[in-house]
Amino acid sequence: MAVFLNPEEIARNIRDGSTIALTGFGGMGQCDSILRGIRESFLRTGHPRDLTVFHAAGQSDKSNGIEYIAEEGLLRRVIGGHWGLAPKMKRLIEENKIEAYCFPQGQLTHLFRTMASGMPGQLSRIGLGTFVDPRKEGGKFNEKAKEKEDLVTLVTIEDEEFLFYKSIPIDYVFIRGTTIDEDGNMASEEEALKLEVLSAAQAVRAHGGTVVAQIKYVASKGTLHPKDVTVPGYLIDFINVAKFPEKDHRQIPSTAYNPVFSGNTKGPSQNLEMLPMSIRKIIGRRAIREMPESAVANIGIGIPGDVIGPILHEESLQSNIVLTLESGIIGGVPLGENQFGIAHNPDAILDHEYLFDYYHGTGVDIAFMGAAEVDTSGNVNVSKFGNRITGCGGFIDITQPAKKVIFCTTFTGGGLNVAIRDCQLEIVQEGTIKKFVKGVSQITFSGEYAYNHHKEIIYVTERAVFVLTKEGLVLKEIAPGIDLRKDILGHMEFTPIIDENLKLMDIRFFSEKTMVKTPS
Structure with missing residues (x-):
């Protein structure tokens, strides 16, 4: 007893x-x-x-x-x-x-x-x-x-x-x-x-x-x-x-208890606010362009966790998509930042370990993940930088068996500031940290393993989109208003392969309006 x-x-x-x-x-x-x-x-x-x-x-x-x-x-x-x-x-x-x-x-x-x-x-x-x-x-x-x-x-x-x-x-x-x-x-x-x-x-x-x-x-x-x-x-x-319990047994960081997050009631989804335009929203909008019409998807902490769910909601694109969070959440609109792992109006809440069975055995159709470093071989680091540590979380469990992975990251880090004028991207202040490096500090995602297992891997930033090939990273798209040499190649430690049909990113990613509306 x-x-x-x-x-x-x-x-x-x-x-x-x-x-x-x-x-x-x-x-x-x-x-x-x-x-x-x-x-x-x-x-x-x-x-x-x-x-x-x-x-x-x-x-x-x-x-x-x-x-x-x-x-x-x-x-x-x-x-x-x-x-x-x-x-x-x-x-x-x-x-x-x-x-x-x-x-x-x-x-x-x-x-x-x-x-x-x-x-x-x-x-x-x-x-x-x-x-x-x-x-x-x-x-x-x-x-x-x-x-x-x-x-x-x-x-x-x-x-x-x-x-x-x-x-x-x-x-x-x-x-x-x-x-x-x-x-x-x-x-x-x-x-x-x-x-x-x-x-x-x-x-x-x-x-x-x-x-x-x-x-x-x-x-x-x-x-x-x-x-x-x-x-x-x-x-x-x-x-x-x-x-x-209001201090030591809080349901989530922002509240002692809200029945919406435990599935005990449904909250009005129409009251969810539209995300303001930001560099993260640009990345999220381009990322969801890779979403199949019908798919089981996973979103990770960071940019994906903060914006993918809300963007799908405001664009009314979630009806044929099953969003999952590694914590066991199925459906709903995920929360971000320090409340990553829960959702507004989830459809199901599974045991943590059983959702990983699905990730390992079947592999999601598409996974949206963050990236802190990317190298010439397509390797990604999110876990350790010199003596500074974070850990991998569920990143490896999800990205390794996934059929398609979209890495979402700003092109540089450390003070990056951009402006958007008439659907053109302008670099107001460049970041001090290069994220596209010759070799990552630690391999949290292996580009070689992904290529050998026929995975589709895409790297999305606010100004450039790359894909993984046998030869390495290929630059496929750049943002309107961005100079290829000054704003992209000048801030990489290696030169990617430039696609002969290099395209501009869709201007709708840079508009205040929803993407289903074409900017005037």
Whole structure:
């Protein structure tokens, strides 16, 4: 029978040197009450300490989640997918205060299931040719990790290469739900996402570990609908009822609870505002031109997550398109920025790990992803730049098996400013950072792998559009008002192949009007 404990009591139960697992996604689904309690215990007593943290998705929106326990001494090692919105954790990794391993988010969600089955590890093609491949970096994300053991190895089965992600025995897992009944059965009716809570709980139990649940409400025995139970009571050991749910159990960063985001009601979609004209909107408009008439699509964090969904909505183009987010969201209008991973009026909310089954096995028809660096071979880096780290998230899981990938990025970074006059693009201030480089700092997407597996790869910026070929990148389009040599070739570290039929980008991408209307 599960025992109710406060955060201080939970912290006292965690042994030094343990491995803990976290579930959550960005600013959603974290057990902030428990994590805050662990931090307070460590600062007061020095315990628990030297913990290993295992997590799949990013676990913070810059202030919550994993940030509470990002303390030198409290942590020894982290194995995760993304830290882009976790500045304290990033600093620990960058300064080599802890060991850091970065693996694809989908592989980590599936590793929970693998461990739940008592298997020694997870076999997958995902990661071949990228920094995760042990022939490159093996997912070791800082110098301190390079001194330690390999957690991914290369194996060959019937002449085909696979990566083997080793199981990581877990001592404690923190999962979150909305309501728990007197038998310990947990439901998630107000949560914006289902995540991988069941798989994580079963993985920990398979190792003889402890499952801790944070919830908002306690219900009488037998009052939860059986289909609403996300984790049955026999899997849960400790329960923490969040004392201040408006702070420590928020549904999403911007609100304590809105039924629209959990699918408990539908909000009026006509009230969604039209995106103002911007450099990101130009990129998003050109990107959706690549969308098939009927497709299952994925959009990633950054420019795609911020603009693709809203543009499809305002152009009334979403009727034959199934938009998916790696968090488990199907349909609706995705939110961006630090609330990436949820949608306004979703059609379905799936378990996190099961959507990755689809990505890995079938591959979406089209994926829209960001890019921080692109090189002459079509490789893309989104994960690490020198000592500055972000992580790969679900990027590799999605882009590697996708049938078509559209990378969306500004042409330069660091202060880029543009103006649009009469549907002509003008560079007011050029960015100080070149994004099209001779060789990327880290391979998060392998151009060679994509070409060899017959993928269609397109790179869309506000002023130029490239495609991947066997010979390298080919420049296919430039924006109206842009000078080829001054504004494009002059800001690349390599010279792309120039298509003999080089075209201008459609002027409708640069108009204040919707694209279905032709600018006068």
